[in-house]
Amino acid sequence: MSDITKQSLSELVENIKSKKLSSSEVTKAFVERSEKSKELNAYITEDYANAFNKAKKFDEKPNLDLKLPGIPMAVKDLFCTKDLRTTAGSKILNNFVPTYESTVTQNIWNEGAILMGKLNCDEFAMGSSNETSFFGNVQNPVDKNLVPGGSSGGSSSAVAAQLTPITIGTDTGGSIRQPASFTGTVGLKPTYGSCSRYGIVAFASSLDQAGPMAQNVKDCALLQEVMSTYDEKDSTSIDFKRNNYSKELTKDIKGKKIGIPKEYRVDGMPKEIEDLWKKGIEYAKDCGAEIIDISLPHTNYALPTYYIVAPAEASSNLARYDGVKYGFRAEGENLIDMYEKTRSEGFGAEVQRRIMIGTYVLSSGYYDAYYLKAQKVRKLIKNDFDDAYEKVDAILTPSTPSSAFKIGEKTNDPVSMYLNDIFTVPVNLAGLPGISIPAGHDAKGYPLGLQIIGKAFDEQNILNIAHAMEEKINFKNNITDWWIK
């Protein structure tokens, strides 16, 4: 079988279960393709030798009842992996080797998957283009010198380029859905509390969620089913009845009410995004859904709210990086000097910027004006969604206000970079699930995505809608392997 890396997760699982392929053959194929794809810079740390050993072990005594039997995969370098370096894309964690495993990755290994390596990402997941990583830019396989989105940019690049059949990312303001949209892949941000945050390097704890990234909706559903468990090691993990998302997946969405929020028609939105959205509405109708106009009146306040809440939580979470307990240390004349030099040399510019914003909005005299105000507006944003869900079952929007941009194009203007997340951030603020599916191309041939937002804990419904629409859209990613010599 020559085209192993072209197979979807579901095909690979079937071929391993029917013994047409061994885990070793599959692992070898993805490792070889990854080796030929170094120019993409998708990996921070490779773990191929261990992957081969685990695949061999699996093949000697295959347990074919598992959901991911012998399936190799690489994961975002924000998940702690026992005995394998975990950097969060930062110099300050350059030499950090966790002594424990994140719950989400443990769930995945428990179902038979095999770790191939750790994927590049924006530093501490702070970025929308993977350009803040200490380990360099990642190439979007769609075109040379195009960003893969961020912060899960190594993950989106690796899935789109078929270096890994599936992967996982994290999404604080759009970091799974925006890179999925930029690379023509599928990415799900689950409901807050669905996937355990234990062992994930923290960015903004009230917003962070891990989720699956894949080539299609069915693979995404299967991975979500494996990832999502109640975990007592995460105090915000929620104990609710989880579906067998892949088994219960259906294209029958007749009569589902899908809301179209008028406030997402933002000023200056390119016509091709508007057209894509209209096309999406037609696809949803073709699938039997009922389209209803809705209003989410506080949409325009979501980004300013996010840029208070997220940096505030980040400044608190990142206080632990002090050069004492783990990670990078710069020598100083005294303790304070050591702290200040360590953090100044260890963190990159964007992370320092966000720590400073967060420190400022939490500082004495400004807390009420900024942080408390933002928490109140966050409530209004959540109320908007609650009101809308009185009338509809799901909401359809574009995933991003543009297609992928060139490396370097937006690095000097933080606010224009932040605007990338205008359609995804409200979903995190309200703690809801959202999925991005590829839905078309712009004039340059770059992928564009549509987002489906669900009610809390209603992942099954948005997966079903995405699955039904995916068939109508019939998206084909134009990836030419330009980076393989």
Add this chain to the structure above:
Amino acid sequence: MSIDLKTIKHISKLSRISVDEKKAEKLAGDLNSIFDFIEKLNELKTDNVEPLTSVAETTLKLRSDEVKSKNLRDQVIKNSPKENEDYFVVPKVIE
């Protein structure tokens, strides 16, 4: 609103991030443009709105008070940049 260099120096001290003149000027520019953008929130009246602190509408679960992990000393110290036997080592604090 305008964040001046004095404020930047103050925040940098609170953040424990050293900042030289050049970096302070760059940060002042960046933070001012970000705060101009954030000021939009002042358009909204929020006097009677409850702040949202968590989207997870659950109460914390109780568990029995049992030690589940022990003897982690070696693991805890394993990644430290500098240690001496069982201790983290830092620059001298008491003269």
